[in-house]
Structures are given as structure tokens and as C-alpha cells.
Amino acid sequence: MIELLTVISLTVVVAVVPGPDFAVVLRNSLVGGRMAGVMTALGIGLALGVHVTYALAGIGLIVSQSILLFNALKLIGAAYLVFLGITMYRTASREMPADAKSLSMSPMKALRWGFFTNVTNPxxxxxxMSVFLQVTSPExxxxxxxxxxIIMASGVFSWFVLVTFCFTLDKVRNAFLRTKLWMERTFGVLLTLFGIGIAATTGATR
Structure with missing residues (x-):
């Protein structure tokens, strides 16, 4: 029971604390619509399943014991976030969709954004690793x-679906779309800063 409560608590904290995943879900929901937001959330949930799989397979133990490998993964994740942030900033536009409810992002593209943002997120x-190497026991x-x-992946997915539904309410989304250019640029800068921050901590003692 203590293990279960700890897993649930960690899932809530990790989901709610803003980070790259939150920024991407929010951006895609506001610009691409509700389906884009949900598919981004699904991509994040699937990516978390990847993390869970390698942690269960024992690869997480190897990563946790290898500073070189862990830092390499951090740099890959940092590079992806910087790339995504710069792309988002450069493609920012004042242009509004002809219909405020229409999708400007395909579901598969949204899913890829969510998946790769999370799968490369340290x-x-x-x-x-903290759940399967520290919370659980060999027994x-x-x-x-x-x-x-499953609880971890579905919990994070559910949280971001809730975020999506909140920020795709007509009044909220229309308000954000009126500042579309600066909103997209802001998200681009935030993702870039997340990436730079991750790269800057590479090599630090964990």
C-alpha cells in the first residue's frame, strides 16, 4: 500500500509541475485544437511507457550507474528541446485559422511531438528510475x-487531457489565439531554455 501511494504521489507531482511536456501540450491544444492536445497527451503517455519498460528491464540501473551514458541521454534530450523551441519560434505567425475550431495540426504530428518531447526528457x-529502482523492492x-x-502513464495522460480540455474552451482558446504570435514565440523560448538548462546541468553530480 505504501508503494502504491508513493507511486501515485510521484505521478501527481511529475504531471502537475510545469515542464517541456506541459508547454508542448498547451501550445498544441491552443493552436491545433482539442484533438491535437489529446494526441500530444497520448504521445507523452506512450513515451512514459517506454521509460517504464526499460526501467523494468533493468536498463535503468545501467543508466543510473553510468554518468557518461546518462549525460549523453541528457544532451540528446536537450538538443531536441532546443531544436523544437527554435522551430516553434521561427514558424510563429499572426495568421489565424479561418475557423477558430479547425485543426492546424494533424493528430499524428501532435502525437510525435508529445512522444519525442517526453522520451528525450531526462x-x-x-x-x-526513481520508482523502479528506489520505491519498489526486489520482492x-x-x-x-x-x-x-500503467498508473504512471495513464495518470500523466489523464492530467494532460484535463489541461487540454480546460485550454480549448472557446473563451480561453480565443483569448490566447488573439496573441498567437507572441504565444508561440514564448513557448519556443521556454522550450529552448528548458533544453539549455538541461545541457548546462550535464556532468553535475547527481
């Missing part, structure tokens, strides 16, 4: 650990 890596059954993984 915070998600540490989240999975925890495999199926129980898989259940924890």
Missing part, C-alpha cells in the same frame, strides 16, 4: 510493477 527518465511482483507503470 525528468521522465529519472521519474521511471515486488512483476505484475505489480507493471501495474505501477
Amino acid at each position: 525528468k521522465a527518465t529519472m521519474f521511471a 515486488t511482483p512483476l505484475w505489480t510493477q507493471i501495474g505501477y507503470g
Whole structure:
């Protein structure tokens, strides 16, 4: 029971604290619409499943014990966030969709954004490793650990779906779309800063 409560608590904290995942879901929801937001959230949930899988397979232990490998993964994630941020900034536009409810992002593109943002996110890596290397014990059954993984992925997915529904309400979305250019540029700068921040901490003692 203590393990379960700890997993749920960590999931809530990791989901709610703003980071690259939150920025991408918010941006895609406001610009691409509700379906884009939900698909971005699904991509994040699927990526978290990847983190859970390698943590369960024991690869997480190897990563946690190898500073070189862990820092390499951090740099890859940082580079992706910087690339995504710069792309978002450069493609920012004042142009409004002909219909405020129409989608300007395909579901698959939104899913890819969510997936790659999370799968290269060191915070998600540490989240999975902290659960399966520190919270659970060798006596925890495999199926129980898989259940924890499902709780983690579905919990994060559910949170971002809620975020999507809140920010795609007509009044909220229309208000944001009136400042579309600066909103997209702001999200681009934030993602770039997230990436730079991750790169700057590479090599630090963990």
C-alpha cells in the first residue's frame, strides 16, 4: 500500500509541475485544437511507457550507474528541446485559422511531438528510475510493477487531457489565439531554455 501511494504521489507531482511536456501540450491544444492536445497527451503517455519498460528491464540501473551514458541521454534530450523551441519560434505567425475550431495540426504530428518531447526528457527518465529502482523492492511482483507503470502513464495522460480540455474552451482558446504570435514565440523560448538548462546541468553530480 505504501508503494502504491508513493507511486501515485510521484505521478501527481511529475504531471502537475510545469515542464517541456506541459508547454508542448498547451501550445498544441491552443493552436491545433482539442484533438491535437489529446494526441500530444497520448504521445507523452506512450513515451512514459517506454521509460517504464526499460526501467523494468533493468536498463535503468545501467543508466543510473553510468554518468557518461546518462549525460549523453541528457544532451540528446536537450538538443531536441532546443531544436523544437527554435522551430516553434521561427514558424510563429499572426495568421489565424479561418475557423477558430479547425485543426492546424494533424493528430499524428501532435502525437510525435508529445512522444519525442517526453522520451528525450531526462525528468521522465529519472521519474521511471526513481520508482523502479528506489520505491519498489526486489520482492515486488512483476505484475505489480507493471501495474505501477500503467498508473504512471495513464495518470500523466489523464492530467494532460484535463489541461487540454480546460485550454480549448472557446473563451480561453480565443483569448490566447488573439496573441498567437507572441504565444508561440514564448513557448519556443521556454522550450529552448528548458533544453539549455538541461545541457548546462550535464556532468553535475547527481
